[in-house]
Amino acid sequence: MNIYSLGMLVLAVVALVLIYLLASFFSLWLQALFSKANVSIFQLLGMRLRKVNPRMIVEARILSVKAGIPVETNLLEAHYLSGGNVLRVVQAVIAANKANINLSFAESAAIDLAGRNVLEAVQMSVNPKVITTPKVSAVALDGIQLQAVTRITVRASIRKLVGGAGEETVIARVGEGIVSSIGSAKTHKEVLENPNMISKKVLASGLDAGTAFEILSIDIADVDVGHNIGAILETDRAEADKKIAQAKAEERRAMAAAAEQEMKARVVEMQAKVVEAEAQIPLAMAEAFRSGNLGVMDYYNMQNIKADTQMRAQISGASENESGK
Numbered sequence: 001m002n003i004y005s006l007g008m009l010v011l012a013v014v015a016l017v018l019i020y021l022l023a024s025f026f027s028l029w030l031q032a033l034f035s036k037a038n039v040s041i042f043q044l045l046g047m048r049l050r051k052v053n054p055r056m057i058v059e060a061r062i063l064s065v066k067a068g069i070p071v072e073t074n075l076l077e078a079h080y081l082s083g084g085n086v087l088r089v090v091q092a093v094i095a096a097n098k099a100n101i102n103l104s105f106a107e108s109a110a111i112d113l114a115g116r117n118v119l120e121a122v123q124m125s126v127n128p129k130v131i132t133t134p135k136v137s138a139v140a141l142d143g144i145q146l147q148a149v150t151r152i153t154v155r156a157s158i159r160k161l162v163g164g165a166g167e168e169t170v171i172a173r174v175g176e177g178i179v180s181s182i183g184s185a186k187t188h189k190e191v192l193e194n195p196n197m198i199s200k201k202v203l204a205s206g207l208d209a210g211t212a213f214e215i216l217s218i219d220i221a222d223v224d225v226g227h228n229i230g231a232i233l234e235t236d237r238a239e240a241d242k243k244i245a246q247a248k249a250e251e252r253r254a255m256a257a258a259a260e261q262e263m264k265a266r267v268v269e270m271q272a273k274v275v276e277a278e279a280q281i282p283l284a285m286a287e288a289f290r291s292g293n294l295g296v297m298d299y300y301n302m303q304n305i306k307a308d309t310q311m312r313a314q315i316s317g318a319s320e321n322e323s324g325k
Contacts, residue, residue: 035062043073052077060090067094071105084112092118096158099126103158114162116212124156128216131167135224136175138182143230146188148178148198149222154213164212174218177202188225195220 039058047054057076064071071090080086089108096103101122111118131152139145152174157164181198185191191198199218208215285299 035065037061037065037070039073047077050077050081052080056080056086060086063087063094064090067097069093069097069105075105075109079109079112082109082113084109088112088117088119092122095119095122095126101125101158107158111158111161116161118161121156121158121161121212124154125158128153128155130154131171132221133171133174136178137226138179139229140182140185140188140191142187143228143233144188145226145229146182146191147224147226148182148195148220150174150178150199151219151221153216153219154208155216157212157214160212165210166212169211170208170213170215173205173207174202177205177207192223192225195223 037058039061044054044058047057057073057080060076061071061073071093076086076090079089089105089112092108092112093103093105096108099122103122108118111121131154133150133152135147135149137145137147152170154167154170178198181201182188182191185197199220203215203218289299
């Protein structure tokens with residue numbers, strides 16, 4: 001094969017590739033042409049080489065042109081390569097324009113790249129959203145627990161979407177305001193009679209500062225009476241005082257029992273000493289007999305006195321028994 005033949009073959013291959021690419025992009029190019037979106041074949045080819053979805057870019061371009069807000073193809077491609085949602089950004093710009101909200105494509109793309117749903121934010125700016133909070137429990141000054149459910153009407157603020165806090169922060173702040181409002185009420189009856197006192201106080205606190213929303217209204221949906229926390233605390237305190245008193249009484253009882261045991265030990269010790277002393281009496285008497293300090297008559301007199309004492313004791317005991325009967 002000579003050089004001429006090889007060159008012709010290469011040209012044929014290139015021509016086939018170009019024809020294939022042109023055929024692939026022809027429908028998109030034709031669609032853009034009739035929509036006056038002005039996307040050329042070479043731009044479509046460049047998108048394929050840059051790994052950009054040509055169909056998505058063409059659809060977004062046509063959508064913006066038909067809405068009267070044309071967006072350059074390069075801007076659409078740049079946002080796609082940045083990982084953004086091209087169609088949603090264009091739809092948000094169109095929706096904002098129809099609602100007389102000043103929102104450019106650059107601002108919408110920045111909000112989208114920040115992770116916010118810019119289309120939903122625009123829709124929420126036009127149609128405010130109602131957020132229902134979970135039950136928030138708080139205790140009034142009289143010790144009665146109240147459980148409140150609140151509905152918060154919020155409107156998205158386009159300018160605060162980037163860097164602004166989300167719904168969770170709004171719910172948390174409103175819950176904190178409810179707890180503070182109920183906690184400052186003298187009695188729970190005041191709250192039940194006028195639930196609006198909660199919403200007015202919470203709404204006046206500027207809870208939407210630093211968030212991506214503007215709080216339009218706070219409505220108390222339901223207020224339920226919970227437990228008597230004051231009575232429960234008093235009961236727990238009384239139970240604790242009772243246990244402390246019982247512990248102290250047990251301590252005193254143990255000390256008294258120890259003192260009683262000590263006294264018994266002393267009595268036993270004294271009785272042992274008495275028994276020991278009585279055991280020495282016969283020995284002392286025998287020694288007195290041997291030494292002549294005690295005579296026989298003295299011994300008998302002592303025995304007579306002892307017998308007389310025992311008899312008197314028996315007579316006295318018998319008399320007490322008869323009188324008791």
